[in-house]
Amino acid sequence: MTESVLSLPDKEYMLPGNRTCAGCSLGIAYRHILKALGESTIVTVPASCLTVLHGMYPITSVNIPCMNVTFPSTAAAAAGLVAGLKAIGKKGITVVGFAGDGGTHDIGIQALSGAAERNTDFIYICYDNEAYMNTGGQRSSSTPLGATTTTTPVLGKAQHQKDMPAIMAAHRVPYVATASSSYPLDLYEKVKKARDIMGTRFLYISTPCPPGWLFPPKDTVKIGRLAVETGMVVLYEIENGGFRLTGASERLAAKGSLRPVREYIELQGRFRHITKDQIEELQRWVDSRWEEYLARQTPRPPDYSTLQN
Numbered sequence: 001m002t003e004s005v006l007s008l009p010d011k012e013y014m015l016p017g018n019r020t021c022a023g024c025s026l027g028i029a030y031r032h033i034l035k036a037l038g039e040s041t042i043v044t045v046p047a048s049c050l051t052v053l054h055g056m057y058p059i060t061s062v063n064i065p066c067m068n069v070t071f072p073s074t075a076a077a078a079a080g081l082v083a084g085l086k087a088i089g090k091k092g093i094t095v096v097g098f099a100g101d102g103g104t105h106d107i108g109i110q111a112l113s114g115a116a117e118r119n120t121d122f123i124y125i126c127y128d129n130e131a132y133m134n135t136g137g138q139r140s141s142s143t144p145l146g147a148t149t150t151t152t153p154v155l156g157k158a159q160h161q162k163d164m165p166a167i168m169a170a171h172r173v174p175y176v177a178t179a180s181s182s183y184p185l186d187l188y189e190k191v192k193k194a195r196d197i198m199g200t201r202f203l204y205i206s207t208p209c210p211p212g213w214l215f216p217p218k219d220t221v222k223i224g225r226l227a228v229e230t231g232m233v234v235l236y237e238i239e240n241g242g243f244r245l246t247g248a249s250e251r252l253a254a255k256g257s258l259r260p261v262r263e264y265i266e267l268q269g270r271f272r273h274i275t276k277d278q279i280e281e282l283q284r285w286v287d288s289r290w291e292e293y294l295a296r297q298t299p300r301p302p303d304y305s306t307l308q309n
């Protein structure tokens with residue numbers, strides 16, 4: 001278990017300077033993910049803010065090989081890479097498909113579902129900034145109820161978020177986990193664990209976006225933490241079917257209470273038009289989901305290293 005950021009590997013795969021907005025949490029998440037994956041890694045990335053982070057030829061801000069692919073084909077291209085590496089006998093390379101919520105929940109879901117059904121030996125990571133941010137902030141199926149976007153400008157989105165990790169868990173892949181850029185050690189540990197498992201591993205990462213969610217760049221980490229503390233984002237892992245809350249969510253479950261959702265939404269301009277009824281509905285949704293997670297908790301295996309003889 002990594003106890004502090006000071007114990008993380010020194011080697012950096014993100015080079016100094018990149019083109020993301022001030023306060024973008026994607027850079028925080030990506031830096032820790034690449035540290036966990038190490039240098040024998042190839043990523044496939046579709047059009048998204050991650051392409052922006054990578055930079056435009058001849059400049060790059062990332063020190064690992066990357067294949068840029070079309071918007072719907074992240075998982076198909078990554079599966080092709082896995083097959084190609086196998087065909088030429090290359091071993092020990094981790095192939096990662098890495099896309100946004102639009103590129104995963106909506107347009108990339110077909111290729112991802114096909115690859116998961118075949119238990120393709122890769123890691124697929126979805127970072128969720130809850131809209132199509134690279135093209136100006138259009139609604140996605142991961143935008144929360146009541147949030148305004150450029151395509152839900154006045155009343156806000158009328159539907160709840162699609163539960164993508166649950167869809168992936170329904171494929172019965174060996175590992176599904178959720179994480180947040182505001183808890184980088186939890187994220188690092190999950191990526192490291194995923195790296196050493198065979199078959200399809202799916203990670204979902206909540207990544208707050210200051211210009212899209214309309215909060216000041218200095219509050220990125222705070223907003224990400226509030227998402228978890230209010231239960232809007234829940235940290236867990238499903239390993240071979242066993243569900244377990246982790247990190248801050250596990251601590252909240254032990255404490256017995258979440259903070260009210262209102263504390264999270266009142267700090268973000270995207271919820272400026274939300275109605276009283278929508279806030280109540282959002283709270284009801286969070287509470288019922290939380291109860292489901294608590295009921296699904298499987299006990300942690302005993303840690304024999306701490307037992308006295």
Ligand SMILES: Cc1ncc(C[n+]2csc(CCOP(=O)(O)OP(=O)(O)O)c2C)c(N)n1
Pocket residue numbers: 047048049050070071072099100101102103104129131132133134135140
């Ligand atoms: C087939 C296709 N449709 C639309 C686009 C335009 N497009 C490029 S990036 C993007 C938004 C990506 O959203 P998401 O996957 O959530 O990543 P984010 O930009 O939020 O990081 C869109 C709509 C495209 N490149 N290809």
Ligand code: SF4
Pocket residue numbers: 019020021022023024025026049052129133134208209210211212
């Ligand atoms: S729009 Fe949001 S996710 Fe995209 S680079 Fe800017 S802060 Fe990051």
Ligand SMILES: [Mg+2]
Pocket residue numbers: 100101102128129130131132133140
């Ligand atoms: Mg997005």
